[in-house]
Amino acid sequence: MTKQICIFGKQYNSLVDSISEVDDNFTVRTKDDRFFNFTSTSVSLLNELENDIYHQRDPELVRNFVELILVKKGIYRAPADCRIFKKKQPALTCHQTLLPATMVNRIAVQLHWLFRPLLALFLVGLAVVIHATYIIEHVGNFTYRYIFTYTATDLMMVVILSLISSLIHEFGHATACHRFAGKAGEIGTGINMMVPVFFANVSNIYTLNSRKKTIVSISGLYFQVIYGTAVIIFAQWYGQLDKFITLYLIGFTFSLLPIYRNDGYWFINDLTKRQDLLNDVFAVLKRKKKASILDIAYGVFFMLTAVLVMFLILRFLTNSGPEMIRELMAVSKISFTTVLRSTLLIFHYIAIFFFFYSLLKAVTGFILITTKQKRTQNKNEKI
Template identity: 25%
Template sequence: MAAYTDIEVSELESSAKGARYVLSHGGRHYEANATVVELLRTLQSHADETEAIADYAARSGGRYSPDEVEAFVAQRLRPIVAGGGAGKSRQFLYERELLPARAIDRLSDALAVMFTPWVMAVTVTLALGADLWFMLTADNLLRVDGGVSIYGVAGLMVFMCASSMLHELGHAAACKRMGVAHGGIGFGMYLTFPVFYTDVSRVWRLPRRKRLVVNLAGVYFQCFILAGLLVWYYAGGASDDVARYLILTMNLGFVLTLNPFFRFDGYWIASDALGVPNLRQRSRELIGWAWRRLRRKPEGTRPYLLGLSRGAKWLMGVYAVAVNAFMGFYFFYALPMFLWSFAQSFPAEAERLIIYLGNGMTPPFSLLRNIVMQLLFLAMIGYMIWGLSRPLWKKYAGSRGK
C-alpha cells in the first residue's frame, strides 16, 4: 500500500538476541522486531490492506489470525503513517528550534573534517593530558574569588553559551561525517536544566560505534576550547584566575554532560555502549517487573532487558538500580534540600536587600547574585513541576469528561 511505502526500515545494532530494526517516518523513529518488519513489508507489497493482512496471516502458519493482525496494524502501524505513535518520546518540558538544519549545513559540512581519526586522537590526547596536569598541579584549584562583578557573570554566561553552541555544532558535524543528515539546533528545558540541543535522531540508522562518535562529538569539539584555555593559563605563568575559573567551569560541564543518568550525552553514550535503546524506560520496566515478582503479583510483559545477552543483562541490572537510586536522590533529597535552604535563607537576604534600597544604598553584587540565582532555580523547579504534572492533569480531566 502507498500509505506504508514511506516507512523506511533500517537495521538497529543492539545487544538484543534477535534482530532489531528502526522504522522511520516523518522524522520519527520506532523500534521493531523481525516479525513486525515482515508484516510491514507485506503491507508495502500489496495494493490493498485487507489482502495484505490475509496474506500475512496465511503465511504465519496459524500463529496469527486475520483479526489479530488487523488489530495489531490498527494499534501500531497505522498511527505511524498518521504521524502518531510512541516513536519519539518528549525529552524536554519546553523546546524551541533556534537554527534550522539549512542554517548550519555549510558549517557542519566544513567541520566534518575534524573527525579525521588522527585529528581526533591528537586533540583529545593533548587536551585531556594537559587538563589532567592542570588538575594535579594548579595552585588554589578550587578557590573562587568572592568579588566577581556583574561584568564577570555576564562574560561567563556569554562564554558558556558560545561553548554550548560549539558543542552542538560538534554533534551536527559528526552526523555529516558519519553519513546521516542532522536536524536543527534548539533550546530546551530538561527537568531543572536549561540546555541547547541538536536533532540527531537519524543516528539510529548507524552502527553503534558511529553512534558513539556522534554522542561524544560535542565534548570533543569543546576540547578545542579547553586546549585554548590551558594555553592561556600556562602562558600567563599559571596565575590567571579568569583562565583557571573557565577551565574549572568547562570540567564541571563535562561532568554534567557525561552523567549517564540525566538524558544528556552521557545517557546516550551509555545507551549505545550497552546496546539498549530507550535505556531509562527499559530500566523502569525491569525494576517494576522485579518488584511485582518479589510481591508474587502478576508479572505482566517480560522486560526487554531479560532478552539481552548475558553480559548486557548484568550491566543493565546494575544501571537500572543506579539510575533509579540517583533520580530518587535528586528528586527526594537534592531538590527538597534546596527548597529547605531557600526557606531558611531567602527571607533574611530579601530583608537585607530592602534595607539597602530603603536607605538609598547600592546593595552588594554578591547579595543580588544570590537572590537572583535562587529565584531563577526556584522558577525552574516550579516550571518542571508544572510540566511534569500537566500530562497527568490532562489525562485526569479527560477521564472525568467521559
C-alpha cells in the same frame, strides 16, 4: 515526492524514505522524519510491497498489514488521507528552533574531518593532559565561595563563553549524526526543569547500530572538550577566563557521569544496546525483570551518586549556604557582586527545593506502584 503504490487495486502514497538494519532489528524512516522498528518478517513484506512483488502472499495478510500497520502509522496514506502525524519532540517544557536543519547540515558536513580516528585520539589525549594539568594547578577554585562571586566582567565572560560552549556541544552531536546517518536535524533551545538548555535533533540515530549511536552520544562532549582545551590554553595569558573554566569543568564532569538522561547516560545505554537502563533497574526492583550484572552495577552506581548528591546538598544547607547568608547580611554597601551573589544563592535554594520535590514524587510513585502490585498479587493468590 511520494511514491505511488497500488495494492489489490487500491492506491496509496508511500512515505518510506529508507530501511536500515539496526543490530537485530530494522528501522523504517519516513519522508517526514518519523522512525519505526520492524522485524525482519515485516520488512520483508514491506520490501515486496515497495517493489510490487507481493502477489504470491496471502491477500488477507497483505491487507491487514497495510491497513492495520502501515496506514495506521501513516507510513502508507490514501490520497484523501489528511491526517497530520507529529514528529517526536524534545522532552522539554518549551522549545524553540535556533538553527534550521538545512543550515545545521551545511555546517556539519564541513566538520566530518574531526572524526578521523587518529586525529580524534590525538585531540582527546591532548585535552586530557591539559585539563588534568589545569585542575591540579587550580584545585582551590572548586569552592562555593569562588563559584558564587562574580564581577560584571566575570558574568559577561561566563555567559558568552557558556553559550558558545553549549552551541559547540550540540554541533558535536549533529555532526556525528550527519557523519554516520547522512542527515541531522535542527538545533534549538528550551527549558528543562526551569533551566535553559540547548538541544540538537539527532533522531536519525534510530537508523544506526549501537556502535555508531555511542559515538553520536559522546560527540557533544568531544567537541566541547576541544573547545575547553582552547580556552584553557588561552587562559594562560588571560586569567579572567578562570571563572568560566571552573564552571565548564564542573558541568563537563556531570555530563560525563552516567546520571539519568545526560550524555554519559546515553553513552552507556547505546554501548550496552539498552533502551533505558534506569527503567530496567526499576523493572528489576518491581520484579518485572530478571537482574543482569549491568542492572546491578548501574543500580549501585545510581544509589551511590544519589547519596553523594544528598551529602553535597546537606553540606550546603548546613554549612556553605548559611555562611554565605551571614556574609551577605553583614554587607553594609550594596554592589553588583553582592546582588548577583544573593540572586545565585536564591536560585540554588530553589533548585534544591525542586530536587527534593522530584525525589519525593519519584519515591512516592514507586511505593504506590509497588503497593498496588502486591495487592493485586495477594488478590490473585486468594482467588
